[in-house]
Amino acid sequence: MVENALPDDPTANPESRPLATTPLDALHRELGARMVPFAGYAMPVQYSAGIIAEHQHCRQHAALFDVSHMGQATLQGADAAAALERLVPGEIVGLKPGRQRYTLLTNEAGGILDDLMVARLAANRLFLVVNASRKATDLPHIEAALPAGVRLLPNEDRALLALQGPDAAAVIARLSREAGALAFMGVLEAHLDGIPCIVSRSGYTGEDGFEISVPAEHAEALARRLLAEAEVKPAGLGARDSLRLEAGLPLYGNDIDELTSPVEAGLTWTLGKRRRMAGDFPGAAVIRDQLENGPHRHRVGIRPDGRAPARAGTLIVAGDGTGAGTITSGGFSPSLNAPIAMGYVRRDLADDGTPLHLTVRGKPLPAHVAPLPFVPHRYAR
Numbered sequence: 001m002v003e004n005a006l007p008d009d010p011t012a013n014p015e016s017r018p019l020a021t022t023p024l025d026a027l028h029r030e031l032g033a034r035m036v037p038f039a040g041y042a043m044p045v046q047y048s049a050g051i052i053a054e055h056q057h058c059r060q061h062a063a064l065f066d067v068s069h070m071g072q073a074t075l076q077g078a079d080a081a082a083a084l085e086r087l088v089p090g091e092i093v094g095l096k097p098g099r100q101r102y103t104l105l106t107n108e109a110g111g112i113l114d115d116l117m118v119a120r121l122a123a124n125r126l127f128l129v130v131n132a133s134r135k136a137t138d139l140p141h142i143e144a145a146l147p148a149g150v151r152l153l154p155n156e157d158r159a160l161l162a163l164q165g166p167d168a169a170a171v172i173a174r175l176s177r178e179a180g181a182l183a184f185m186g187v188l189e190a191h192l193d194g195i196p197c198i199v200s201r202s203g204y205t206g207e208d209g210f211e212i213s214v215p216a217e218h219a220e221a222l223a224r225r226l227l228a229e230a231e232v233k234p235a236g237l238g239a240r241d242s243l244r245l246e247a248g249l250p251l252y253g254n255d256i257d258e259l260t261s262p263v264e265a266g267l268t269w270t271l272g273k274r275r276r277m278a279g280d281f282p283g284a285a286v287i288r289d290q291l292e293n294g295p296h297r298h299r300v301g302i303r304p305d306g307r308a309p310a311r312a313g314t315l316i317v318a319g320d321g322t323g324a325g326t327i328t329s330g331g332f333s334p335s336l337n338a339p340i341a342m343g344y345v346r347r348d349l350a351d352d353g354t355p356l357h358l359t360v361r362g363k364p365l366p367a368h369v370a371p372l373p374f375v376p377h378r379y380a381r
Contacts, residue, residue, distance in 0.1 A: 022068035039132035051238035062165035063235035071135025077150030091272035110286030159219035164209030167231035206247025248372030263290035309339035
């Protein structure tokens, strides 16, 4: 899913608020993690092997990420799915038990309040995962729209682990054969090494993998059990960011926000056909107009022609010298051994191969629009 690409600036009012910690904080420090402020939490950005090694291990074997800073909640009641569907453009009522869906909270201007995962655990029970930086906004927003008989229960006593990579399924199957056999975007409640968990086959790296919601008091034991497997090594925020960038996945607060529509962001696949026709979600009129007439800008992949990376905020210039847009995420791709970026450009410049210039340190550097993802997804199908 989701989150700010880079750690919070530790020099910006460092004493303004104490950092929260996840249930794995002691384990991260034991493993030699470099901890940084991120969305109000102390989080590991990398371990001793380094970001590139962690990135490559995820692509080749399996990496374990702590994503316990994310918001988790249960929505329950006979009308839970219908209530949530009034806030998102995705198909929730038709979501079958044991399935999960990526969707968006939208506002009346068609902007994205957040992106989130919604899993149907039972007929009257949904499990939600929202971004850490948005959970204090999302949960009250959802709760305010609920009818009588539907309750939103924050799961503040749970941790969240992500096991990602081509060996992830084999590792999970050793702890639960049923969980290891999940289809992509499948979800179930299962015991992993005797610990009750909510397991989904999903992730944020472009690789096959699993996200595991676990009671906080058992999180360290489960993490140690997974790390004991030969294929698994820990990975931090740095590798998570480079992996999702290669996969062309947007980050909330960088590539999508309240001023960005699903159409501009290239997320039209999240708009259910029935929901488009009904138009009964926030911002439906704006989104429908963009679907019919096209948005003014598009999120695209960008490949700098040289070796210099273009970071978020870099200005994009068209061949005729006019402003074209802005980079929203950028960095170095370990898989491609080259810089990559995503950003928004004018509609007339969005075709693959279109030449551009990026203003890096005051100099125009050549680049071009490139197809997304940069590295093909390897989700289980």
